[in-house]
Amino acid sequence: MSYFRATDPFPLEAPDFTKLSEFYVRLAQGRLSTTQCTGCGQSAWPPRGFCPECTGDAMTWIDLPAEGTVHAFTVQDTGLPAGFTGPRVFAIVKVGGHRVFTILLDADPARVTIGQRVRLTPLAVDPDPRGNPRWLPAFTPSA
Numbered sequence: 001m002s003y004f005r006a007t008d009p010f011p012l013e014a015p016d017f018t019k020l021s022e023f024y025v026r027l028a029q030g031r032l033s034t035t036q037c038t039g040c041g042q043s044a045w046p047p048r049g050f051c052p053e054c055t056g057d058a059m060t061w062i063d064l065p066a067e068g069t070v071h072a073f074t075v076q077d078t079g080l081p082a083g084f085t086g087p088r089v090f091a092i093v094k095v096g097g098h099r100v101f102t103i104l105l106d107a108d109p110a111r112v113t114i115g116q117r118v119r120l121t122p123l124a125v126d127p128d129p130r131g132n133p134r135w136l137p138a139f140t141p142s143a
């Protein structure tokens with residue numbers, strides 16, 4: 001499916017558009033990562049170009065665990081954007097000390113529970129207007 005740029009719901013991930021493109025490179029490799037300040041050691045979610053603690057801008061990339069737990073969730077049955085099928089389960093997943101807003105794939109909405117273990121499953125979405133692949137963080141229930 002192709003979109004007019006004005007209705008494209010996904011971020012532009014290429015280095016031309018974001019200094020945080022490394023996040024998406026790692027995500028395509030099955031790694032959930034974020035930035036850590038080399039000055040004060042704080043890590044933040046989402047990845048940042050500067051440190052909210054000490055305002056430094058020297059950052060390094062760190063991998064977060066591939067597994068987390070459901071902190072909160074909601075189910076969307078109607079009003080889904082074009083190209084999406086429902087129901088969609090949106091969740092806040094606790095992973096590596098951070099809370100990540102994400103979607104749960106292959107999850108029966110009636111069986112999702114707080115504290116449930118979930119595993120990172122990067123989701124390939126539509127390529128950008130130049131044909132570069134794009135990925136979003138997503139999780140599936142752990143076996």
Ligand SMILES: [Zn+2]
Nearest residue numbers: 037040051054
């Ligand atoms: Zn810092």
